[in-house]
Amino acid sequence: xxxDTKKRILKSGAEIIHLKGFHHTGIQEILDRxxxxxxxxxxxxxxxxxxxxxxxxxYVEQFSLLIKKFLEDDALTPFEKIQGILGWFIEFFxxxxxxxxxxxxxxxxxMGDLSPxxxxxxxxxxxxxVKIYAALLSEAQKAGELSGDLDVQDIAGFIVSSWQxxxxxxxxxxxxxPLENHRKFIFSYLLRT
Amino acid sequence: xxxDTKKRILKSGAEIIHLKGFHHTGIQEILDRxxxxxxxxxxxxxxxxxxxxxxxxxYVEQFSLLIKKFLEDDALTPFEKIQGILGWFIEFFxxxxxxxxxxxxxxxxxMGDLSPxxxxxxxxxxxxxVKIYAALLSEAQKAGELSGDLDVQDIAGFIVSSWQxxxxxxxxxxxxxPLENHRKFIFSYLLRT
Numbered sequence: 001x002x003x004d005t006k007k008r009i010l011k012s013g014a015e016i017i018h019l020k021g022f023h024h025t026g027i028q029e030i031l032d033r034x035x036x037x038x039x040x041x042x043x044x045x046x047x048x049x050x051x052x053x054x055x056x057x058x059y060v061e062q063f064s065l066l067i068k069k070f071l072e073d074d075a076l077t078p079f080e081k082i083q084g085i086l087g088w089f090i091e092f093f094x095x096x097x098x099x100x101x102x103x104x105x106x107x108x109x110x111m112g113d114l115s116p117x118x119x120x121x122x123x124x125x126x127x128x129x130v131k132i133y134a135a136l137l138s139e140a141q142k143a144g145e146l147s148g149d150l151d152v153q154d155i156a157g158f159i160v161s162s163w164q165x166x167x168x169x170x171x172x173x174x175x176x177x178p179l180e181n182h183r184k185f186i187f188s189y190l191l192r193t
Numbered sequence: 194x195x196x197d198t199k200k201r202i203l204k205s206g207a208e209i210i211h212l213k214g215f216h217h218t219g220i221q222e223i224l225d226r227x228x229x230x231x232x233x234x235x236x237x238x239x240x241x242x243x244x245x246x247x248x249x250x251x252y253v254e255q256f257s258l259l260i261k262k263f264l265e266d267d268a269l270t271p272f273e274k275i276q277g278i279l280g281w282f283i284e285f286f287x288x289x290x291x292x293x294x295x296x297x298x299x300x301x302x303x304m305g306d307l308s309p310x311x312x313x314x315x316x317x318x319x320x321x322x323v324k325i326y327a328a329l330l331s332e333a334q335k336a337g338e339l340s341g342d343l344d345v346q347d348i349a350g351f352i353v354s355s356w357q358x359x360x361x362x363x364x365x366x367x368x369x370x371p372l373e374n375h376r377k378f379i380f381s382y383l384l385r386t
Contacts, residue, residue, distance in 0.1 A: 019306055019307075020306075020307065021214075021216065021303055023214065023216050023217045024216045024307075099305075099306045100306065101302065101305075101306075105302070105358075105361055106302055106303075108361050108362070108364060108365045109294065109298070109299055109302040109303070109361050109364070110214055110299075110302070110303060112292075112294075112361075112364030112365045113212055113213075113292045113293065113294075113364060114212075114213065114217075119364075119365050119367070122365045123365045123366060126362060126365060154374055154377075154378075155378075157362075157370075157371065157374055158355070158374055158375065158378045160358075160362070161355065161358035161359045161361065161362040161371050161374070161375070162351070162354065162355035162358045162359075162375075163358065164357075164358035164361050164362065165298075165353075165354035165355045165356065165357035165358025165359070165361070166354045166355075166358070168298055168301050168302050168305075168354065168357050168358070168361070169301070169319060169350075169353070169354040169357065171301060171302070171305030171306060171312075172301045172305045172312050172315045172316045172319060173316060174312070177350075178350065178354050181347055181350055181351055181354070182351070182354070182355075184347075185347075185348075185351045185383065189382040189383050190378065190382050
């Protein structure tokens with residue numbers, strides 16, 4: 001039961017922080033949404049910062065669950081897996097009126113300079129995304145979809161960071177244009193063999 | 194004199210918001226740094242939001258001043274102008290320990306979903322950057338540096354958004370790696386003729 005309550009607080013916090021950012025989200029607001037009695041927050045978390053760090057783990061876990069169906073689909077080539085993931089997120093953001101963006105990216109922007117603990121945790125989270133793309137690109141090289149002399153780590157880093165920039169622009173454009181532009185350039189220029 | 198005080202408040206606010214974000218910056222903190230008496234803020238600004246909107250104009254003005262020397266240097270080719278601008282910013286962020294990032298990008302991330310007034314103003318600010326790159330890329334096409342059949346508006350949009358993503362990653366990496374990776378990919382893949 002204790003685990004359930006903690007999970008409920010993390011989930012509610014993750015949702016509110018995703019839209020409003022970390023500083024702008026109040027603990028009371030999180031507890032209200034989670035339906036958890038006032039005052040119980042500190043039974044589960046040492047501080048708001050400790051909570052924020054654990055929310056990052058929650059986001060990484062959600063991301064892994066979301067992309068699992070593409071990564072494990074043996075009918076797809078590595079490039080098709082990447083297309084599948086990008087396409088899924090484009091549809092997701094369409095359905096959310098182009099709000100939210102990537103919670104890890106948002107927190108990197110907001111907290112990167114303000115808290116070393118957040119910064120290190122966020123770096124690990126972004127690195128884990130880079131690692132997933134790098135593994136797919138290595139697979140693509142083995143499958144002959146991508147030229148073998150390219151540095152997959154560098155390309156994966158660029159895909160992840162330019163995706164983050166596209167999400168940022170999506171939020172103020174309120175359109176899928178920047179995301180579609182990202183996908184187009186990645187596949188037309190970067191990944192052409 | 195009134196104009197001077199207002200400018201001083203904007204400059205101080207711009208500096209603090211650049212590091213800490215909009216919500217996390219207090220009006221009193223801005224007035225303290227500007228050395229302006231308590232309570233005078235509302236002589237110049239209708240609200241904190243009105244102030245934030247004017248800070249965006251201030252950032253755009255600063256950006257224009259910074260890049261002017263590259264844009265107006267007739268000894269440089271269009272590609273060299275872009276290299277000059279990117280190189281200048283890489284050195285700037287090195288000298289600031291890879292903190293801050295782009296104030297327009299930061300605010301887009303923080304405020305894009307929360308205030309329509311901010312969103313529209315930020316979109317105009319980002320569009321003005323895209324316009325500058327698109328003009329340079331058109332010049333590059335005329336000068337034969339860039340293939341004439343590419344859509345300069347789309348490429349300029351991608352350069353700006355992927356730069357924003359690189360800055361975001363720089364903040365958590367605390368290294369110039371993501372910025373240098375951005376420059377490398379833009380010139381090795383996107384702008385190769």
